[in-house]
Amino acid sequence: MNTYAQTVLSNLEKKYYWEKEFIQAVKEVFEAISYVLDKRPDYKNGRILERIVEPERIISFRVPWEDDRGDYQVNTGYRVEFNSALGPYKGGLRFHSSVTLSILKFLGFEQIFKNALTGLSLGGGKGGSDFSTRGKSENEIMRFCQSFMNELFRHIGDNTDVPAGDIGVGAREIGYLFGQYKRLANKFTGVLTGKGTCWGGSLLRPEATGFGVVYFLEEMLKSKADSIKGKRIVISGFGNVAWGVAKKAYELGGRIVTLSGPDGFIHDKDGVSGEKIDYMLDLRLSCNDRVEDYAKKFKVDFFSNKKPWEVPCDIAIPCATQNEIGTADVKKLIRNKCKYIVEGSNLPVALDAVKVLQKSKILYAPGKASNAGGVAVSGLEMSQNSMRLCWITGDIDKKLRSIMKNIHDTCLNVSHEYGRPHDYVFGANVSGFLKVADAMMDQGLA
Numbered sequence: 001m002n003t004y005a006q007t008v009l010s011n012l013e014k015k016y017y018w019e020k021e022f023i024q025a026v027k028e029v030f031e032a033i034s035y036v037l038d039k040r041p042d043y044k045n046g047r048i049l050e051r052i053v054e055p056e057r058i059i060s061f062r063v064p065w066e067d068d069r070g071d072y073q074v075n076t077g078y079r080v081e082f083n084s085a086l087g088p089y090k091g092g093l094r095f096h097s098s099v100t101l102s103i104l105k106f107l108g109f110e111q112i113f114k115n116a117l118t119g120l121s122l123g124g125g126k127g128g129s130d131f132s133t134r135g136k137s138e139n140e141i142m143r144f145c146q147s148f149m150n151e152l153f154r155h156i157g158d159n160t161d162v163p164a165g166d167i168g169v170g171a172r173e174i175g176y177l178f179g180q181y182k183r184l185a186n187k188f189t190g191v192l193t194g195k196g197t198c199w200g201g202s203l204l205r206p207e208a209t210g211f212g213v214v215y216f217l218e219e220m221l222k223s224k225a226d227s228i229k230g231k232r233i234v235i236s237g238f239g240n241v242a243w244g245v246a247k248k249a250y251e252l253g254g255r256i257v258t259l260s261g262p263d264g265f266i267h268d269k270d271g272v273s274g275e276k277i278d279y280m281l282d283l284r285l286s287c288n289d290r291v292e293d294y295a296k297k298f299k300v301d302f303f304s305n306k307k308p309w310e311v312p313c314d315i316a317i318p319c320a321t322q323n324e325i326g327t328a329d330v331k332k333l334i335r336n337k338c339k340y341i342v343e344g345s346n347l348p349v350a351l352d353a354v355k356v357l358q359k360s361k362i363l364y365a366p367g368k369a370s371n372a373g374g375v376a377v378s379g380l381e382m383s384q385n386s387m388r389l390c391w392i393t394g395d396i397d398k399k400l401r402s403i404m405k406n407i408h409d410t411c412l413n414v415s416h417e418y419g420r421p422h423d424y425v426f427g428a429n430v431s432g433f434l435k436v437a438d439a440m441m442d443q444g445l446a
Helices: 005-014 020-039 041-045 048-052 101-117 140-157 171-185 207-223 240-251 277-284 294-298 327-335 353-357 373-387 393-417 424-442
Strands: 057-067 072-083 089-095 124-127 163-164 232-235 260-263 264-267 303-306 316-317 338-344 363-365
Touching: 005 020, 005 048, 020 101, 020 353, 041 048, 048 101, 048 424, 057 140, 072 089, 072 101, 072 140, 072 232, 089 101, 089 171, 089 316, 089 363, 089 373, 124 163, 124 327, 140 171, 163 171, 163 277, 171 303, 207 316, 207 338, 207 363, 207 373, 232 240, 240 277, 260 338, 260 363, 264 316, 277 294, 294 303, 303 363, 327 353, 353 363, 353 424, 363 424, 373 393, 393 424
Parallel strands: 089 124, 089 163, 232 260, 232 316, 316 338, 338 363
Antiparallel strands: 057 072, 072 124, 260 264, 264 303
């Protein structure tokens, strides 16, 4: 690692030693950009690294709400407004019991470079709460969302900060949040994305991340004179990303053979297709998180408390959560002759496992490039809101495909330019960093 990057990272580790996820994200970027830093001493003179690892603003607040029994509950809300060099802060809200400031800083830091890669005018941010919607009634969720927005509305706006959904925040929660914002601000603006299509939302948004992953994969395969047709694909998760991946991969001739949840994974040798893809929506809306229900309904194998990476495949697409693929999992995928790994979620491959991957023959795409489809369509939703227009599905899909192709080509070209052909981790990090760092240099000490 470059001396300047190592110094900044060491200071960060001392300052925020408990923020493991955030440190992991910074380390991954710094390792990739070290070669660039050696050639750009002006970045050190401008203290770019010190500035880019510190959020421009962190907002933390209590969220009091009343449950259905009449008892008062209190959660913690956050918004990490990380970097606005390229545009208004953009990134999702996550409602989950695992939410900590470290996780939100890690996600926000990743979001900076992911948004930069889209080519849209978007800064990076993230937010959420340690509140879980699971087991809560509709009224409890509504009251929580309204209380959360009571504070957040002061800090967001269509040209300032535009949150979206993430884990635990779907169309229902976005609706409650937007309704409260509109009431408080007395404005109907595109301040949130992921809205209902009848009141300012974009078509194709629920599928966008998953579709984008497959479009990126398609370009990777083309670069190797290969095709998705007939490929066995192992995925994790069963939510919106996995659903979008399953839909588009099936449409292009791929065969999804696994889904997973907290209870384990299913192995569907015939492939997830037709009504099985539709059933994924039922799973998404269920309260029990059990993919075993899929196994029972369609009479396929279920493996309790296991991960799907032991199943032989051509392509692996992790779509669940961070650090779900460890070194042992990567070794299984290598043994089973997996050729491609494309991240559908944020940092699902642990840092040590990435190093093993990079020494193998597996072609690997990091989430900041491959799962940018969601934020890309969120950016398109913002454009539609600004113009008071609603584009048809075909137009949005065409724009999404074009954005994902451009992201792929940018990463690939940069990797070749610096003598690291097909190193998508290097290409994505360097491409995103250069765009943000140069904007920061242009804007002075801000």
